[in-house]
Amino acid sequence: MTLKLRLASVFDNPNCLLGRRNRHQFLVTLLVNIATFSHGLGVGWMSPVMRDLQTDESPLNFPVLVGQVSWIGSLVGIGSVVGNLLAGFLQDRIGRKPVLFFIAMPYTIFWCLVYFVQSVEFLYIGRLMAGMTGGACYVVLPTFISEIADTNVRGRLGSIILLSVNSGVLAGYIVSTSADYYTSPPFILALPVCYFICNFLFPETPHHLIRKGKFEAAKRSFMFYKNIKRDDLKAESEFEELKYLLTKEETEKAKSYDYKDFITKPAFKAYASAAALLISNQFSASFCVTTYLSDVFAASYTTLNLSMCTIIIGVLQIVGNYATTLLCDKYGRRILMLISTSGASICLTAFASYTYFAKRYDLSVVGWLPLVILSFFVFLCNIGMVGCLFVVLVELFPSKIRSVGVSTFVVILSSTVFLTLKIFPICMAVWGISVTMWCCSGITFSCFLYFCFFLEETKGKSLLEA
Known part of the structure; x- marks a missing residue:
């Protein structure tokens, strides 16, 4: 009986992810992050495979040159930019759910091209497709999760995105070193299929439905994600307040949505x-080091042993991201960014x-x-600069320009990934x-100093705040 009471008290806690109020939000977040896990799996799987393609034991029946391998590696960045642009353009026009469905298609094409490869161009197109899936994920998932999540769990649910990606990277590395080239793809193809089917299990976000004037559907969606009954008066009042604020926001946006919204003081603070x-995410070399x-x-x-080191680093990426899910909503985003950068x-x-x-002395005793x-380094990067990136990015921008602002910066981020991956090995060589x-x-x-003096805490900030 005591155990039952303890469990009941835990689940009644408003901060518990499996509590009644948050349960559907958490489960849906896990389902949509099948896409990010799959993307990470593809990235991790290709990393050792690209090394194998250049050896005499290459699994393909044609040679792959070093220059071609560099394109195979970098095209994922170009695909990511395309995915960013498509998702950013479509998510407000056709909704978050159709974009979530779309994500499964290029990823499925990637694995089909990998399996039926006849020339290096198959791998070029495949990596481009994989990048499109990843790029679209990084735009639509933070928006989708932030709109279905309650304020007190939004940080933890948003940080699952990077946790899922890094779990996929580690899984991909293990799979590629444990099974041969043609064994993995048929089984991995089950992931995008499962993801596509799971998307039928939950509705569009209430925010988008309200903005489109579909109030009954929005109310059903709101009740689903909050896991509450229709006769709950408090919930009814909460929905009406959300409806009023979003309708007012759309009315004001229709009247005055122009370039002036992008040159306000809050907007410039968000840009900075x-x-x-x-800069902290990319030029700290966090992604370059793992790549x-x-x-x-x-x-x-x-x-x-280099293989052992790689697995340990992969595990610590996951540990760092998991720590973010535990600490982000409890202690705030700003303190994690300060600890991470310093x-x-x-x-x-x-x-x-x-x-x-x-290089100058024999330090093998401390090898x-x-x-x-x-x-x-990897752990500290992942508790802030990596793990909190998309959570903070969504919360920084004023509501009227949030969608455009986030989409734009994610595109810039994807372009910077391509840039840093190109210049890092050159810098090491020169x-x-x-x-x-x-x-x-x-x-x-330098980023630590900026965060110390200028970064505002966004924990508990309403997405409807200007």
């Missing part, structure tokens, strides 16, 4: 903070210093140190890994 988020992990470890003079800057300085001295430093990491540390510390 979004730019700092983007070029083997090269980074090889340049660090570590004495450890800690990552220290780790980058330490790693750069180690590689500088390891495990690069793994320790990079482990802390400057050396030590100077490259010191530069990244300086940029990350």
